Amino acid sequence: MKANSNLSILRLLARLGAGFDIVSGGELQRVAEASGKIKSKVVFSGVGKLSPEIDLALRSGIMLFNVESASEMELLAARATHLRKSASFAVRVNPDVATETHPYISTGLHQHKFGVPWRDAAALYRRGAENRYLKPSGVSVHIGSQITDVAPFGEAMDRVASLASSLRAEGYDIRFVDAGGGLGIQYEHTPEVNFAKQAKQYAKALLKPLKGLGMHLLLEPGRAIVGPAGALLTRVIYRKRNNGKQFVVVDAAMNDLLRPSLYGAYHEIVPVVLQKDRATETVDVVGPVCESGDFLARDRELLTVQEGELLAILDAGAYGMSLASNYNSRPRPAEVLVDGKRVRLIRRRESIRELLAPEST
Ligand SMILES: *Cc1c(COP(=O)(O)O)cnc(C)c1O
Numbered sequence: 001m002k003a004n005s006n007l008s009i010l011r012l013l014a015r016l017g018a019g020f021d022i023v024s025g026g027e028l029q030r031v032a033e034a035s036g037k038i039k040s041k042v043v044f045s046g047v048g049k050l051s052p053e054i055d056l057a058l059r060s061g062i063m064l065f066n067v068e069s070a071s072e073m074e075l076l077a078a079r080a081t082h083l084r085k086s087a088s089f090a091v092r093v094n095p096d097v098a099t100e101t102h103p104y105i106s107t108g109l110h111q112h113k114f115g116v117p118w119r120d121a122a123a124l125y126r127r128g129a130e131n132r133y134l135k136p137s138g139v140s141v142h143i144g145s146q147i148t149d150v151a152p153f154g155e156a157m158d159r160v161a162s163l164a165s166s167l168r169a170e171g172y173d174i175r176f177v178d179a180g181g182g183l184g185i186q187y188e189h190t191p192e193v194n195f196a197k198q199a200k201q202y203a204k205a206l207l208k209p210l211k212g213l214g215m216h217l218l219l220e221p222g223r224a225i226v227g228p229a230g231a232l233l234t235r236v237i238y239r240k241r242n243n244g245k246q247f248v249v250v251d252a253a254m255n256d257l258l259r260p261s262l263y264g265a266y267h268e269i270v271p272v273v274l275q276k277d278r279a280t281e282t283v284d285v286v287g288p289v290c291e292s293g294d295f296l297a298r299d300r301e302l303l304t305v306q307e308g309e310l311l312a313i314l315d316a317g318a319y320g321m322s323l324a325s326n327y328n329s330r331p332r333p334a335e336v337l338v339d340g341k342r343v344r345l346i347r348r349r350e351s352i353r354e355l356l357a358p359e360s361t
Helices: 006-014 025-034 038-042 051-060 070-083 121-128 151-169 195-210 261-262 352-356
Strands: 021-022 042-044 065-066 089-094 134-142 176-177 216-218 232-242 243-252 270-271 280-286 295-303 309-311 335-339 342-347
Touching: 006 021, 006 025, 006 335, 006 342, 021 025, 021 195, 025 042, 025 051, 025 270, 038 065, 042 051, 051 070, 065 070, 065 176, 070 089, 070 121, 070 134, 089 121, 089 151, 089 176, 121 151, 134 151, 151 176, 151 195, 195 216, 261 295, 270 295, 295 342
Parallel strands: 021 042, 042 065, 065 089, 089 134, 134 176, 176 216, 243 280
Antiparallel strands: 232 243, 232 309, 270 309, 280 295, 335 342
């Protein structure tokens, strides 16, 4: 959900049979709004679940709580007892495997805040199982995001599979293995891109350790589903040159697409109108926000574009709008769903009036 939580997108995915991985009560309310029935296919992750969020999830009868600490297990047990609602839980284990991704989106090492050290997990299952409302039902893992080397997925799954087997040997009915998300996409459109091949290797790496266990495998790919499906359209406002450095100032900014500023992320940028024999030039593509860190591309060799032209920033469907903010009092853009020749507005443009509404003078 956190990659893209637009209601129309959620409904589309629900119709295709997807469930959802949520990290807040707000996301659960979005699921309910998009498709009421789907609540039984929801997995609740996150290190800081609040009591009212747990209550909402218990009342909704979600599929699985991914518990991330002993304190959270205690709170879940207390709330389940209070509401007399049973809950299936998994412990999110921290498998202590390294991944080659940006440090901000790597989660599977012991120094990260996520999960429970895999060696301590069994004890937590036992504690949870002491409560009559809590059912140990799965083992979860999520090692990070934008991971393109499949080896760490396999390593993590080795640990998950052996934990699941030993929990079963203790008599717990472990049916789910939640492999998390994290499968990377190719932001740089080089010719050797082959996502299908990579997805196959990913599947192989996950399935090998699970062979013969008869587990229900849950997958939570966010970026891989929605990333390549979205583009951010932006218009060139000005061209300017400072001491030989060429800037293309566009009307989108870090508040609309934070990834370049936050992670130094790369997004392909192309002019919307195809035009033969365009020259190229090296430019910084920057937005109007008052931060030097407000850029969409730096020192990028780009087809030469003119003021007033429309550009497409590609692969913006994941962690684009969902990370957007109103910094500099900038209303967030509209979202449009394109399906072949069909075009539908799925979120209208925000107005300044709406931004100011919750404030008083
Ligand atoms: C962010 C997150 C995902 C999705 O990650 P992607 O890299 O977008 O596939 C899945 N599961 C959990 C627990 C997450 O925090």
